[in-house]
Amino acid sequence: MRTLVAPGRSRTGYVVALVVTTVVLTAVFVLPLVWVVLSAMKPAVELARVPPTVLPETWTPGTYAEAWDMMDLGTYFRNTLVVAVGTWAVQLAVDVPAAYALSRLRPVLGRGILGMMLVTLMVPAAVLLVPTYMTIADLGLLNNPLSLWLLGAANAFTVFLLKRFFDQLPVEVLEAARIDGANQLTMLWRVVLPLSRPILAVVSIFAVVAAWKDFIWPLLVFSDPARQTLSVALQRFAPDTPVNLLLAGLVLSSLPVVALFLVFQRHVLAGLTAGGVKG
Structure with missing residues (x-):
């Protein structure tokens, strides 16, 4: 923003540009969320009206309770929570020691190993679906949360973030x-981890959110409806569910x-900016 309008030359123009940009970006991100929340409280008939109403003419907040009971969302919340928490725990258990080893132990060919990890970020996920699915099927882990936990264990981006933080x-x-x-394990547990709470918060949120919203992989490995996650279950209910209940x-x-x-946003900002200025 400072490169577009210089504050020293036109303080008013700078403030106007900043306010307009903030309002536009806020509207782009917030208005769709508000529309979904309000649309869920409209009757199905009103929701199908053209042109659509902005605010519900008939408020039906009970739609949320009805959707919870009709689609048995409690079961799918529990399934998704198991997947997300397990993925988070396994990912930290694998990636934290790996990042610490690359940062502090400096093994032979450590840079090459990190480089090969980062190369995997350039490979489209769709390319790996078939071989990964065949591996999971051969291991007998279909309809098992381990199929998602193990897939999220070695995350190159998480290892990279952690290593960069440990370097600082x-x-x-x-x-x-x-x-x-203190040996290396004691230093990791008692010294490094307490100092790394900001970056641990960042990678934890990334891991939980990615596992919570994942759709393609849970769709492939969870053929049993009773074990499906929220994203898969909602897609399965979509054809036969009224739109307001689905919303x-x-x-x-x-x-x-x-x-x-919202609870951990302060830790996210602290973790992403930590180590940015060395001094």
Whole structure:
């Protein structure tokens, strides 16, 4: 924004441009969410009206409770929670030690290993679907949460973020712990992890949100309706469910991740900016 309107030359123009940009971006992101929330509280007949109404003429907030009961969303919330929490735990258990090893232990060919990890980010996910599915099927893990936990274990982007953060940790603190007789595992658990809470919050939110909203992979591995996640279940209910009830289900399924981000947004910003200025 400062490159478009210089504050020193035109303070008023700068403020106007900033306000307009903020309002436009807020409207782009917020208005669709508001429309979904309000549309879920309209009767199906009013929702199908052309042109559509902005605010409901007949408010039916009970649509949310009806959608919860009709689609048995409690079961799918529980399934999705198991998948998300398990994916988060397995991912941190694998990626934190891997990033620490690449950052502090500096193994032979460590840079090459990290480079090969990052190359996997350039491979389209669709290319890996068939071989991954065949592997999971051969292991007998279909309709098992392990099929999603293991897939999210080695995340190259998470390893990269963690390594970059570990690289910025004060060497003096680690040297002091080493002089006190701490081994590498003790330093990781008692020194590095407490100092890494901001970046751990960031990668935790990324892991939970990605697992919560994932659709293609759960659709492939969970053929049993009783074990499906929210995203898959809502898609299965879509053809035979009134639109207002389906919208209510979509709103309810989004609430946990929105609440998670609002609660931890300060940690997200701190984690993403940590280590940006070295001094």
